[in-house]
Amino acid sequence: MTSLILALYLLIFFCYIAVALFILFHIFRYSLKRSTAIFSASLFSLVFIVLMVTNFILFTRLPFSEITSSF
Amino acid sequence: MRYAFHRFHFTGQRENEEVIEVIHRHWLNITLQFLMLFFFTAVTLGVMFILPFFFPVLLGAYTVSLFHFVENTFFLCIWIFSFLIWIDYYFDVWIITNERIVNIEQKGLFNRYISELNFRNIQDVATVVEGIVPTMFNFGEVSVQTAAEQERFLFHMVPDPYRIKDIIMKLSEQTKGNLQ
Numbered sequence: 001m002t003s004l005i006l007a008l009y010l011l012i013f014f015c016y017i018a019v020a021l022f023i024l025f026h027i028f029r030y031s032l033k034r035s036t037a038i039f040s041a042s043l044f045s046l047v048f049i050v051l052m053v054t055n056f057i058l059f060t061r062l063p064f065s066e067i068t069s070s071f
Numbered sequence: 072m073r074y075a076f077h078r079f080h081f082t083g084q085r086e087n088e089e090v091i092e093v094i095h096r097h098w099l100n101i102t103l104q105f106l107m108l109f110f111f112t113a114v115t116l117g118v119m120f121i122l123p124f125f126f127p128v129l130l131g132a133y134t135v136s137l138f139h140f141v142e143n144t145f146f147l148c149i150w151i152f153s154f155l156i157w158i159d160y161y162f163d164v165w166i167i168t169n170e171r172i173v174n175i176e177q178k179g180l181f182n183r184y185i186s187e188l189n190f191r192n193i194q195d196v197a198t199v200v201e202g203i204v205p206t207m208f209n210f211g212e213v214s215v216q217t218a219a220e221q222e223r224f225l226f227h228m229v230p231d232p233y234r235i236k237d238i239i240m241k242l243s244e245q246t247k248g249n250l251q
Contacts, residue, residue: 016147022180023154030162030177032079032093044154051147058140063133 002064009059013052020048081166081173083185092167092238096228097210101160108153115145155180165226167238170246172215174224190246192218196239198232215239 024041031037079090119142123130130138162177176184193215200211213226213235229235 016151019151023151023158026158026162026177026180030082030175030183032081032164032166034080040157044150047150048147051143051150055140055143055147058136058143061136062140063136066133 005064013056016052020044079166081175083173084168085170089169090166091169091242092235094165094167094226094229094235096160096163097208097230099204099208099210100228101156104156104160105153108149108156111145112149115142115149118142165229167235167242169242172224172239186224188215188217188224190239190243193239193243194218196236196243198236200232213239 023044027041027044028037031040079093081090084090123138128134159177159179162175162183164175166173166175171190172188174184174186174188178184195216197214197216198211199214200206200209205211208230209232210228210230211232213229213232215224215226217224226232226235
């Protein structure tokens with residue numbers, strides 16, 4: 001059960017990364033001004049990385065044994 | 072992709088083509104979309120700080136980490152979604168150059184529609200500002216009648232449509248004057 005939860009989380013994790021890469025691709029590919037591209041990409045990446053890292057840390061700290069025992 | 076740091080540049084721009092005006096939809100359009108996100112962010116923050124007072128079990132030994140994980144996931148989704156909204160707004164653009172009008176429509180992440188209109192094909196330009204809110208905030212539609220395959224070019228929900236109409240008319244007259 002724990003390995004299933006972990007696999008599902010990793011799938012969602014990589015979906016987040018894929019969407020973020022698409023967003024960054026669009027920002028760099030289609031921005032009309034380079035300054036806008038750099039600023040928006042930096043802002044997005046910074047907050048996204050912080051949220052992803054904390055999300056991963058919080059996930060690793062989940063008490064899987066208590067959660068799975070309730071099912 | 073070579074372009075200066077502060078100057079406008081778009082894909083397909085010609086060698087001596089100069090960008091005169093870059094037009095996005097009025098700021099009210101994206102604000103209304105972000106209001107929904109602000110609401111969800113406020114709800115998430117409210118849940119984060121207020122709910123534990125009513126349900127102390129959320130601060131229990133193992134529920135608190137699950138609670139924080141779910142909250143963090145919500146914030147992550149809100150952040151990603153806000154940038155998807157911004158991309159849809161910012162990359163929907165009308166570019167007026169000294170040669171043509173380029174209409175770029177970004178529909179989601181994987182659909183991009185580009186059309187252009189040369190000034191010599193312009194027959195008529197009309198402006199519509201209809202309603203109390205558009206009048207107060209000075210936004211509306213600019214409709215360009217053309218002799219090209221696409222008969223009508225529409226600027227939807229653009230700020231200061233009268234000024235845009237004047238710019239297009241002036242550039243159209245200049246182009247037709249140069250051709251004669």
